[in-house]
Amino acid sequence: MARISSQIKSACTLVLSVATSVSTGLASTRYFANPQGNWQPPATIAAIFLLLQILLTFIDSAEDKELAECREERKKREQQRQELEDLKHQKAVEIAKKDVEYHKNITAKAVEAIKAGNTTELDSLEQLRKKIDG
Amino acid sequence: MANQLFVDKAASTQLESFPISEQRAVVETLERLSSDPLGNSTEVSQADDLHVAVVDNIGIVFSYLPDEESVIVTGFEELPRAAAAQELEASPA
Numbered sequence: 001m002a003r004i005s006s007q008i009k010s011a012c013t014l015v016l017s018v019a020t021s022v023s024t025g026l027a028s029t030r031y032f033a034n035p036q037g038n039w040q041p042p043a044t045i046a047a048i049f050l051l052l053q054i055l056l057t058f059i060d061s062a063e064d065k066e067l068a069e070c071r072e073e074r075k076k077r078e079q080q081r082q083e084l085e086d087l088k089h090q091k092a093v094e095i096a097k098k099d100v101e102y103h104k105n106i107t108a109k110a111v112e113a114i115k116a117g118n119t120t121e122l123d124s125l126e127q128l129r130k131k132i133d134g
Numbered sequence: 135m136a137n138q139l140f141v142d143k144a145a146s147t148q149l150e151s152f153p154i155s156e157q158r159a160v161v162e163t164l165e166r167l168s169s170d171p172l173g174n175s176t177e178v179s180q181a182d183d184l185h186v187a188v189v190d191n192i193g194i195v196f197s198y199l200p201d202e203e204s205v206i207v208t209g210f211e212e213l214p215r216a217a218a219a220q221e222l223e224a225s226p227a
Contacts, residue, residue: 088188088193088213092176092186092213095193095211095213096193103182103195103208107182107206107208111202114138122142122143124141125139131146132149132158
């Protein structure tokens, strides 16, 4: 959606830019106003196109600012999420450190059991999945 | 290549005490760990090949034995949910 909107905006800018150039060119071949002080039509059209172009540029820059703010906000949230993840890892490491001996023993027993081909005290991933899914 | 992954029975029973959504999230993480044990984990102690991975608020403690191409899950830890968030809020931006 944003991409289509951006393409439409680019097309409008291009059309307005060409229209402004053409009508300014046409206006410059005559006087901008006649001796009575009335503006010639091409000059009026050029002025309208120029105003439209300025308006479009203004809208465009406002949208760019909004997009930049959104990006900044997303970046900030991602950073906070990453910090929380790091903190959780840090906590998990702290807790695991308290029971290093226990984890070492379990590992040693498991290695022996695997080597001996007797894994009754261990669950494979498949067995675990079956347990959870009932 | 995927490693063989084993879960200690006591740890397996411990996992069953967690809510079902967390159990499923853990199993998904274990599937990832079996193919990439060091990808999303943190080392506890280099000498013991001990690592932790975190999913939601559960810490998974496991040993990665590259020579045996095995991952052995030795336990699960319930991380303090509120404390983690509070510490993050208190930490300078």
